[in-house]
Amino acid sequence: MFKKICAASLTLTMPNYASAQAPVVATDIVPIHALVQAVMQGVGKPELVMPPGASPHSYSMRPGEALALENADLVFWVGEDLTPWLKRPITTLASDAEIITLINTPGIHILPLSHEDGTDPHLWLDPHNGDLWLSEIAQHLAEYDPENAARYWENAQLMQAKIEQVSNEIESMVIPTKNLKYITYHDSFQYFENAFSLPSVGSLLDSDAAQAGAGHFVEFQALLLENEVTCLLSEPGASQALISNMTYPTMRITQADPLGSDLVGAPDLYQNLLLNIAQALRACLEY
Numbered sequence: 001m002f003k004k005i006c007a008a009s010l011t012l013t014m015p016n017y018a019s020a021q022a023p024v025v026a027t028d029i030v031p032i033h034a035l036v037q038a039v040m041q042g043v044g045k046p047e048l049v050m051p052p053g054a055s056p057h058s059y060s061m062r063p064g065e066a067l068a069l070e071n072a073d074l075v076f077w078v079g080e081d082l083t084p085w086l087k088r089p090i091t092t093l094a095s096d097a098e099i100i101t102l103i104n105t106p107g108i109h110i111l112p113l114s115h116e117d118g119t120d121p122h123l124w125l126d127p128h129n130g131d132l133w134l135s136e137i138a139q140h141l142a143e144y145d146p147e148n149a150a151r152y153w154e155n156a157q158l159m160q161a162k163i164e165q166v167s168n169e170i171e172s173m174v175i176p177t178k179n180l181k182y183i184t185y186h187d188s189f190q191y192f193e194n195a196f197s198l199p200s201v202g203s204l205l206d207s208d209a210a211q212a213g214a215g216h217f218v219e220f221q222a223l224l225l226e227n228e229v230t231c232l233l234s235e236p237g238a239s240q241a242l243i244s245n246m247t248y249p250t251m252r253i254t255q256a257d258p259l260g261s262d263l264v265g266a267p268d269l270y271q272n273l274l275l276n277i278a279q280a281l282r283a284c285l286e287y
């Protein structure tokens with residue numbers, strides 16, 4: 001009883017300390033949500049605008065998702081190269097919020113698209129970018145909510161150490177796959193390929209997951225044979241018809257989700273997302 005009274009009077013007399021409200025934060029996709037969540041650990045939980053399993057390249061927002069933007073104090077998103085449909089709702093619905101466009105973070109690795117002009121938007125698949133984004137996220141949260149600044153920075157550093165650890169793990173894991181001749185389903189793994197020096201031969205679909213042109217087929221078959229491609233790194237939602245049309249039956253097929261939708265709710269999502277790609281490539285060897 002005494003304890004209870006004591007706690008109650010504490011909340012009344014100590015302004016805002018333990019009871020301070022966490023900032024309301026909205027994020028675009030699962031991997032960014034995971035990074036922001038890691039920084040906000042112990043303070044609050046960010047909202048996710050795009051549901052897991054949807055394609056960021058083409059999506060239509062639902063009312064509940066609009067609400068997450070309307071209520072937000074801060075919005076973290078990769079940028080319109082990844083989610084062109086999100087640009088308008090962010091400027092109209094989240095007009096009061098601070099918008100942090102992560103593709104503008106100084107020092108991150110940015111790769112061009114493989115087959116056309118523009119920026120490859122799958123930037124989170126390079127752990128170097130994840131690392132720099134954690135500092136960017138912590139800085140904006142700390143500025144907005146100085147009371148929890150120490151917590152944000154501490155969380156970010158903890159997560160950065162975890163990313164370094166998983167990167168080292170992946171480095172040694174992929175050593176046997178250095179000569180693997182593989183293609184990807186859609187051109188989304190370039191950042192991972194680049195970060196760990198594992199270039200793929202090509203991909204069935206371009207970076208925005210648009211269907212390849214009709215003339216692409218013959219050219220692509222030639223590319224596969226010429227390079228003696230043995231492995232396809234596929235992903236959830238891939239078209240089986242397209243895969244069987246474009247590849248040969250002896251090709252080994254393995255799968256990883258570049259968005260980590262299959263990992264939602266599990267701990268260490270960002271690290272496991274990266275680890276899963278390395279594991280998928282290894283699986284192609286050990287088929």
Ligand SMILES: [Zn+2]
Nearest residue numbers: 188207208209
């Ligand atoms: Zn994509």
